[in-house]
Amino acid sequence: MTPLLKLSSIKRFFGAIYALKGVDFEINTGEIMGLVGENGAGKSTLVKIISGFDNGYTGSFALNGSEVRFANPSRAERSGIAIAQQELSLIPSMSVAENIFISGDSVPAIATRSALARKAAPFLEEVGLEDVDALMAVNRLSVGEQQLVEVARLLAQEPQILILDEPTAALGESDSIRILAMVKRLAERGKSIIYVSHRMDEIFKVCDRITVLRDGESQIPQTASKLNVASLVELMLGRELVNMFPVHGDVTSDQPLLEVRDLWPDGTLEPFNFAVHPGEILGLAGQLGSGSGDALAVIGGAKSSRDGEILYEGDVFLPTSPTEAIARGIAYCSDDRKVDGLFLGRPILENMTSPALKSFSRFGIIDQKKEREQALSNGEKFTVDVSRMDAEAGVLSGGNQQKVALGKWLAINPKVLLVNEPTRGVDVGARAEIYQKLRDLANEGTAVIFASTDIQEVAGLADRVISFYRGMQVGEIVKDQITAASILQQITHPFDDVPQKPEMAE
């Protein structure tokens, strides 16, 4: 049987640099094909070629057995290939139905809102949003639901092949589950789905086969059931990743370095109380909207709190700005490096030294030599490519950008490092490096607090875990009890075995 889509020996060069140097890819009707690889392995280039965004390749591209070359994305769409990108292309203030038929191809020129809603219903049903009112504005839906609307919009164009590029990157656990359910349902109805993701567990949950890209080359597609996480990672890296997570350290001090008392970040339900010791990595586990990230932002001065105080170095305070936190040696790295973690248009060097200009300046004059030394040595510690210090940070891949966003805080020699989602959108190799570096910092006496929605990450990295659920601090897990299962239980339905706890919902 000929595959629905078959690409063979695809090559793509950008100037002298290759992005793809020989990729074979195929997908059958009704199949879910996982596409995985480290950042920079060529996933996005391949996806761009398949969806018609990039036609500067060499090699053969056959759809239904006949050779094609798409001049632009709309040609690809007409041939039945649709892509849901990481950045949603919905118009927030318009209704769900209007968004679904935004291209206007399949509806009459004049249609009432309710007629649109009727037409939208089957597509909403297909993605599992049958309960959503199609006349509701999109911005009133959760991010996960918006993601589903995006897919419904693509389905309205009747594609044969659907490409989902990191559909769950910004989603919490429950929304992710809905996406995965939808993917399975669509495949059962005969759609072919290319599923791009960094999340190993999802790949194994939904994919029939998996194509691994490594360094611009494809590996032979493998049946998912014949692989496990370790063998897949090995395929991605071309080597065995001995240990993703570094060995836990010993927390020697009983004396907390920083203590949070009745901290009540805006938008959360109850005040939080916890403490962190020097040399400890404290994990705040919780899904999106659980409040774990908000707690970090408040300590870092980036978000306001209704109430509460921080005990730190014999001082009681509540920072009103990041400037104040930085002055005390508290560094906060947000979960979105593009928004406030990086100066994308400025050189990597300036990014690396941005929080500590004073440390290499005298009377307001920058000592450029000193600055470069500092940037290089900190860059080296975070395995940032030091030969590219003068390149704009925007040209780096996601993993390297994250290393710069985190590594820049070494410049202030932080005593407390707060990291929200340390490895969002970061590939496996860079992840391990980031974990190792956080552990190194802890071993040097820094207190590290991180918040994450990735359960594996919390279980593997944290010395102690505080769990959060819908704006409430629900529990603490220590030492041997830290397992993915125990964390999952606490952050998804913490009150199941505590019936005396009153129901919070009104």
Added chain:
Amino acid sequence: MSAPITQPTPNWLDRMVRDYSAFVVALVAAFVVIFFIGMATAPNFLTLFNLKTIIRDAALVGIMAIGLTFVTLSGNFFLLSLKETAALSIVAFATSMSAGYGFEISFLFTMVIALISGVSQGVLIGLGGNPIVVTLGAAGLLFGLGSFWSDNLVISFRRPHGAEWLGTGSFLGLPNITVAFILIAIAAEMTLRYTTFGRQVYLIGANRAAGKATGHENFGMAIKTCAIASVCAAFVAIAFSAQFSSAHVNYFSSEFGSSGDMTIMVIATVMVGGNSIMGGYGSSLRSSFGAVFISTVDNMMVLHGFNSGPRVLAVGLMIVFSIMVFALVRRGSRSQE
């Protein structure tokens, strides 16, 4: 892992290449072409007198543009009140001079007024006010004050006076205002490149949220940059008044430069120089060069007898052209990975 980290500081040539990319090459090339056209078609173009005129014309707009560059680079867009700041300043200076207070006192008096005006606009912008709305409002206020104060009359003061050296004096054959332009251009460029303040200008301009997260607040930045821009405008007003020994609130509104409006000319200069309108990318040297460029084109058109209509058109075309080239060059340099 243990690669040696002995990476040398790039030398000045590398830095020039890095900082003054394809856009500057294009601008310089355009400049050279225009220069040769000028030589070929206008017999008076290459006379020493005419060249001095070009730089002299560039100086007044250029100084103001350098001040505004700080605002633009820091991501605070433009001040639409520059012309009016100059108008109030020139009235203040001339009034003080004609009252017999002497140059130094009058200079300080004017600068204090400009500083107050700049700082107040900066505070409002720093608190989150829209720069366009804030400075448009300020423009009306400042012009109204100047007009009210001077009764809309020309204020003149008698020669000889203490400001003549600035207005009509010269140094090594260069008019002093030109010398001032060169000195200010150098000082501004050094400030942007080598001081922590300059670095903050770029960082906050490149990403205000990331600036806040790393301890560089836009509040202080807006105040400082608005103050710099206003002080530069006041300096130009003083030099202008010193030249003519008089002042009127409309000096910067009509028949100034080719477009007849100082604010528009200054903004055009910043943009033609190739500074990012969104901030974070550019330099004051670019603005200085933009001033010389516009002034050269304008001069050539004057020599060919064009009246103000086509000259305004030329400025407009230069802006459109430079924005296009700038966008293309920036996109080219970013599409590497």
